[in-house]
Amino acid sequence: MAVKDRDRFSTATRIRLIGEQTAARVYRSQTRRQARRSRLTGRAALLALVVCSLIVALAYPMRQYVSQRAEIADLRQQQKEARERVERLRDLKARWQDDAFAEQEIRRRLHYVMPGETGYIVIDPGTARKSRTDRETADRPWYANLWDGVDKADAAAQ
Numbered sequence: 001m002a003v004k005d006r007d008r009f010s011t012a013t014r015i016r017l018i019g020e021q022t023a024a025r026v027y028r029s030q031t032r033r034q035a036r037r038s039r040l041t042g043r044a045a046l047l048a049l050v051v052c053s054l055i056v057a058l059a060y061p062m063r064q065y066v067s068q069r070a071e072i073a074d075l076r077q078q079q080k081e082a083r084e085r086v087e088r089l090r091d092l093k094a095r096w097q098d099d100a101f102a103e104q105e106i107r108r109r110l111h112y113v114m115p116g117e118t119g120y121i122v123i124d125p126g127t128a129r130k131s132r133t134d135r136e137t138a139d140r141p142w143y144a145n146l147w148d149g150v151d152k153a154d155a156a157a158q
Contacts, residue, residue, distance in 0.1 A: 110142075 095101045106112050113119040 096105075111119060111121065
């Protein structure tokens with residue numbers, strides 16, 4: 001009977017059946033591939049979502065960390081400069097403790113002279129070109145100029 005059943009189907013029918021079976025296999029294989037692709041795409045989307053969430057969650061703390069590190073570096077630099085300034089001031093204070101240095105600075109800054117010495121002031125040629133009022137203030141004692149400055153400031157305030 002198997003021979004008769006086989007004979008009942010023509011070659012065209014058998015080829016059509018083989019084609020349908022092959023098409024069904026290909027369709028199933030494509031469906032599996034698409035299912036696999038959609039799973040991978042879903043996984044990839046989830047992974048991308050997690051990575052983006054981590055980036056967003058860590059962005060602010062990292063920015064704060066970097067800015068704080070920069071602030072710490074600035075403060076350390078300021079501290080170093082302050083220490084250097086304190087050292088310079090200590091050196092200056094120690095120099096002022098020396099009577100010879102103090103006397104030298106008093107003579108230089110305030111134009112003091114010792115008894116028996118003759119004091120003189122060298123006029124810069126550039127100051128000789130100044131106006132008459134500037135020359136008058138140069139000839140006067142320092143305290144008179146100071147008092148005039150106070151008077152002028154008081155007059156401007158009123």
